Amino acid sequence: MNLLEISNLKTHFFTEAGVVKAVDDVSFNVEKGCTLGLVGESGSGKSVTAQSVLRIVPKPGRIVDGKILFDGEDLVQKKDGEMQRYRGKRISLIFQDPTSSLNPLFTIGNQLSDIVIQHDKVKKDAAIETVIKTLKLTRLPDPEEAIRRYPHQFSGGMKQRICIARALLLNPQLLFADEPTTSLDVTIQAQIISLLKDLQKDIGMTLVMITHDMGVVAEMCKCVVVLYAGHVMEIGPIETIFEAPHPYTAALLKAVPRLDQTRKLISIPGNIPNLITPPTGCRFHPRCEYAVALCKEKKPPLEDVGGDHFISCHRWRELRRGA
């Protein structure tokens, strides 16, 4: 069963330089209780997709078109007051930089318990209890002591645990993790990843991992959505994505540095396109080594290639045969 169904989502930013089509016709589903990887380069629309679901797209951006069905209800149609009851309570978000995502002026206990008090209308003591219980879930050492401390008294990894606890305070059904490990060092990254993995398993929560780290995807996710320049390139179960991918996914995978091979780092030539005047047809065609004339003219549809695997590429048949 799908917890989240996004169809034809278009989120544009109306800047003075022009309309930035950050998310342009994105559709995918998130199955209940499963971990989905949302993959792509910087600026591919991953974060904006998450912000669109929570309806917290910063101005001048707004959702132009599309449907976001959460548990059967269209979030795009909801009033802002109704959305407030979804945010945190049913859908939550973990941010990239734990250092700047906690208010420096208040103790951890104060700022986390406020959220519980606001949503559940409980007494301070009960809220503090919930906070301690949730901090324990994230394996933060000595939570009873931690709630009396200020954010600057914690290390980055501990702060990210606190941020994860904050996102989990109200037992949301759906959790977006927006590159939760990018600003942490590698050993801490591994800890946070395994924490998220365990939490997902224990609570049975639905998790959307936004990342550009294919290693994280391979380790955590059951299925993957690959975004490029606001378009969906490929959707599929993790095994098929790593086996017979779309040219863009293949390029992404090739760019992952490997310890068992001594070779130069490979990158995808060119830059992510300007989203005010995106390339015509397939948005990846200017950087694609398999591009033909058709790619420039027509946007490839998202085709079902069997086994829950969808590819948006004109040449997927030939490429698969070749591979």
Place this chain on the structure above:
Amino acid sequence: MLTLRRNRKNETGNSASLSGKDTDSETKRRGASQWAVAWRRFKKHKSGLFGLGMIVVLLIVAIFNTVIAPYPARPAPDALKPLYDGEAAQAPSWKHPFGTTRMGLDVFSEIVHGSVYTIYVAVAATLITTVLTVAVGITAGYFGRYIDELLMRITEIFLVFPSLLLILVFARIFQLGNAEPFYSFLGINIPIGLTMIILIVSIFAWAGNARVVRGEVLRLKETEFIQAEKSLGASSWWIMLKHVFPNVLPQIIVLATLSMASAVLVEAAVSFLGFGDPNTYTWGRLMEESYSDMSTTWWSEVFPGLAVFLTVLAFNLFGDGIADALNPRLRE
């Protein structure tokens, strides 16, 4: 002044709790709230402490003005006692430390009585200015878009006009119809004319400050913790009160302290130019009364001027000290 007082109460409160925690270093670390850190840093700021000391002296003088001043305030007839004693236009001496005016007023007594009005101007003008600053700055910054456009255009109107000139014009207009010179409130006589001037001065003082606060709010709005609060279902009002306001509060306190200095200065200027309240004897008014005697009784002009100068200096030093203590980018 209210912000100043509240701030000082905070500081003393924190310092008390800090000294109590000194024995337990672990708990002391835990109590490292922003206010405690700021107070610790302010204590090391020499010129800031000096400013604070001068303000305390001014407060003591104002509170005990009847005890300190050897002669009563006008309009009591005894204010002119030096004249009847044949001591008009005398140079500073032990009996009259700042000398006497040509009219026969003891300059020291006049300055001591005038300090009450100075405090009143500083406190009241800052209170009004700060309320306007916060209301306009935070609303414009937080809600943005059309509200921001509208409020900033209004702010610009106040910034482009020559404010002193307009203050003088309005001071003259509103000074005309005062039937009663004082309004009695809880047994305190509040000078209506001076209050009018305070209102006018405040209305022309908030614009620059509001812009600073707006900028700070705009910066805060982009921070991830505000975004995070939003993603957790907090309403705009909640975010503004609980997250934006406390984070701009240090900035507001600094602006408030500095605006005390400018309020005192502008009021002195208005009174010196003869547009002040005819029923109150502020320092500016004292200077206005005797500026024509500069060549003969210079002391009747210089000492009130010195009082204004030192007060403005004190507020500025104190404000700078607070600014340094509260600036997160200057961590020791």
